[in-house]
Amino acid sequence: MLQDTLTPQLQAARAKFAGDDGIFWAPIRHHSPACSIYLRQLLDSVQPDAVLIEGAVDFNRQLETLLDAQTVPPVALYGQNSFYPLYDTSPEWVALRWGRQHNKSLYFIDLPIADKAWQREDREHGGISFLHEAYLQHSEFIRKLVQTTRCRHGDELWERWFELRRFDDPAQFFGRVFDYCTAARLTYSEQAIADSGDGARERFMRGEIARHAGKGQRCVVVTGGFHTYALLDWQNAPSHKPQQASPSWLVRYSEDRLDALSGYSAGMPVPGFYRRLLQWRSDLPEYGVAEELLLQVLADLHQHPLFRQQMNTAAKQAVFYQAMQLQQLRGHAWPGLYDILDGLRSVLIKHDAAGDEPLLKQACSLLAGDRLGQVSSALPPLPLVDEVYRLLKRARFKLEQTTKVTTTFTIRQRDNERLALLYQCRFIGLGFAEKTAGPDWEHGLHLHLRSEEWQYAWTPWVEARLVDLSLTAPDWQSLLNQRIQEQLAELRDLSLAEHQKFFVQLLLMKRLDLAHELWRQIGQQLNDCSDCGQLAEFLLLLLRLRQHQNELFEHYAEPIRRVVKQAWQQLMFMLPALNSLPTSAGLRLLLQIREITRECAEALTDDWQNAWQARLHWLEQYGELSVALRYACLALLTELGDGGPAELCAALGKLFDYAPEAAYQAVNAVITVTPYYLLHDDALGLPALLNRLLAGWDEERFMSALPELRLLFSHLDPAAVEKLGDTLCELNGWQAAPPLFNADVDEHLLLQARHLQQQLAAQLKADGLEHWLEPDE
Structure with missing residues (x-):
């Protein structure tokens, strides 16, 4: 029914298409090998004066750059956050190269890239594509054809009808493409086409065709087949005024970005395969294409370990035979992509496989390719692009392919320059690299790790990003x-935490020298900060970074020393605010300050230690603290030599006599800040007090406190736990427990312990006791 309604319109359109008006139409599918082959034949036959190509008129300024002999596709013309890709299989690329070879006039004839009609195009990979075929692929006509021919989708239909058939001449081929595309177009209303922005583009292209053909030139017009129908009436096109060209650049592009399977609507699926098909069809006699193509495909697959493992010689022979048989059965002139994939499915997959079978997806990924094009070095370098490319090359990064490369850096002096460059790229937002593992320097976490893992890839979007950035800065520095100055301006009204994060970024980038204002801003933030926790975290981060990244501090020792001193003084000044904190937060703050004093044992003066001790005295006597925090301060004073453990335990013992629950909170706090006091095994020591406390609890009270006690004891190492167990056995007259700690621990025992820990965690969760576990278990 649909075919019947389109036939009269198609017949009328075909008459115009074949008319003799000096215009030779080449309706194409973008990046199609068959279109490229027959376009070359058409151009050789017609020998036109000019070749008109679908593409923004702004790109005419780039023709010399584009046609330089050293430029190797895939490349793309870039402007307004959008790409116009060109590939070995692109008919547009064939037209451009043919025009240069035969000294013919070449013109792009589509709307300027700044026109608002482009904003209605489908966005692809985060930007607009100047080539798209979504309307063609999703038309009602194509959908019904797919059903009728029992193809899987429109890409297989196109391959069977055009890529794998022989045609007598270019006129026959392009006539069939015109019928196919026009029938698809006529299923859409003119309003839908206008709303998409295609109507405005086609009006402009008609005007350009009229302008060039009006000079008496014989023209070949190369446009997407979906548009050709609307261009036939070029003689009645309204004129338009020339517009000023917007800036555009030629950048490297990549095969993976051209793949229809990755979402590029104008692409062919698995572009690397069709590049091979074009190569063999161009270079070999027709009878040799099938064998060479299949052998090359098998060789490409064999490079991957997955296929090397599964495809022995017999399997490769079987895949070869199956693909050849499918080609002949389906009446194809040579094997197509889906003949090969079906051959792989038949030989290597021994179960019922869905269309997204991982093995077939991997085959498509391998055959698609990851080659990155090249722009001639003889041309003026693009702003920033050339400099950053050289910087990364000099730093030994692999930039020839767009597949992500994983690399590991050991944190040492010779890796610092390479790491600094990656951190700079991340700070600018190039999208070149991302950190996947390693220390979290910004938050001071996992600093014991001695290596960092990154993934990186030089992609068209990296080049495009650099092109856009070059409009605001002439070079990388x-x-x-x-x-950095923009970030400093934004930081003025933000917290100390944000300043801390930015400081670490600059340190890792080795660019603190560019942020003199940062020291003043940090000083102001320290003066204004009333958050003791934030002050302590800032100091701890600086001290940990100095320990693990000491070489990065060498040039900034004096300003860092001043900042540390100021942060310490402010922390001591604000410490009375400890009484406003919950117990857990207060204990954490005290532990942080204790860690700071230990980390600074060599760097801090006696005055700083004295200030800490004096503050603890003041807090213990006048701070109006909770029982837990008051005894935590007493324990820290005892640790500093102000009194002894016996005096501390005596004070706790008195508390037991009239407030057992408060005594438990106090013991809990003391164990948290000084867990090694549990190892004092005298009759009045901490184990005896704890034993006395637990003896007075009923089972319900004990079970409710057990997770908290477990966490307390986790601060002890295995030898200390065993000693504490012996002490408790002696206090209660129990039989001595068997030895738990073995000093001769090897890797096998550690793995066993980890396995037991996982089993215990699983059992606790199964019993509904998740609250017994620490958060990271």
Whole structure:
């Protein structure tokens, strides 16, 4: 029914298409090998004066750059956050190269890239594509054809009808493409086409065709087949005024970005395969294409360990035979992509496989390719692009392919420059690299790790990002400086935590020299900060970074020393605010300060230690603290030599006599800050007090406190736990427990312990006791 309604319109359109008006139409599918082959034949036959190509008129300024002999596809013309990709299989690329070879006029004829009609195009990979075929692929006509021919989708239908058939001449081929595309187009209303922005583009292209053909030139017009129908009436096109060209650049592009399977609507699926098909069809006699193509495909797959493992010689022979038989059965002139995939499915997959079978997806990924094009070095370098490319090359990064590369850096002096460059790229937001593992320097976590893992890839979007950034800065150093100053301006009204994060970023980038204002801002933030926890975290981070990244501190020792001193003084000044904190937060703050004093044993003066001890005295006597925090301060004073453990335990013992629950909170706090006091095994020591406390509890009270006690004891090492167990056995007259701690621990025992820990965690969760577990278990 649909075919019947389209036939009269198609017949009328075909008459115009075949008319003799000096225009030769080449309706194409973008990146199609068959279109490229027959376009070359058409151009050789017609020998036109000019070749008109679908593509923004702004790109005419880039023709010399584009046609340089050293430029190797895939490349793309880039402007307004959008790409116009060109590939070996692109008919547009064939037209451009043919025009240069035969000294013919070449013109892009589509709307300027700044026109608002482009904003209605489908967005692809985060930006607009100047080529798209979504309307063609999703038309009602194509959908019904797919059902009728029992193809899987429109891509297989196109391959069977055009890529794998022989045609007598270009006129026959392009006539069939015109019928196919026009029938698809006529299922849409003119309003839908206008709303998409295609109507405005086609009006403009008609005007450009009329302008060039009106000079008496014989023209070949190369456009997407969906548009050709609307261009036939070029003689009645309204004229338009020339517009000023917007800036555009030629950048490297990549095969993976051209893959229809990755979402590029104008692409062919698995572009690397069709590049091979075009190569063999161009270079070999027709009878040799099938064998060479299949052998090359098998060789490409064999490079991957997955296929090397599964495809022995017999399997490769079987895949070869199956693909050849499918080609002949389906009446194809040579094997197509789906003949090969079906051959792989038949030989290597021994179960009922869905269309997204992982093995077939892997085959498509391998055959798609990851080659990155090249722009001639003889041309003026793009702003920033050339400089950053050289910087990364000099730092030994692999930039030839767009597949992500995983690399590990050991944190040592010789890796610092390479790491600093990656941190700079991340700070600017290039999208070149991302950190996947290693220390979290910004928050001071996992600093014991001695290596970092990164993934990186040089992609078209990296180049495009650099092109856009070059409009604001002429070189990399200027760009960094500009962004750092912008960030400093934004930080003025933000917290100390944000300043701390930015400081670490600059340190890792080795660009603290560009942020003199940062020291003043941090000083102001320290003066204004009333959050003791934030002050302590800031100091701890600086001290930990100095320990693990000491070489990065060498040039900033004096300003860092001043900042540390100021932060310490402010922390001591604000410490009375400890009484406003919950017990857990207060204990955490005291432990942080204790860690600071230990980390600074060599760096801090006696005055600083004295200030800490004096503050603890003041807090214990006048701080109006909770029982737990007051005894935590007493324990820390005892640790500093102000009194002894016996005096501390005596004070706790008195508390037991009239407030057992408060005594438990106090013991809990003392164990938290000084857990090694549990190892004092005298009759009045902490184990005896704890034993006395637990003896007075009923089972319900004990079970409710057990997770908390378990966490307390986790601060002890295995030898200390065993000693505490012996002490408790002696206090209660129990039989001595068997030895738990073995000093001769090897890797096998550690793995066993980890396995037991996992089993215990699983059992506790099964019993509904998740609250007994620490958060990271």
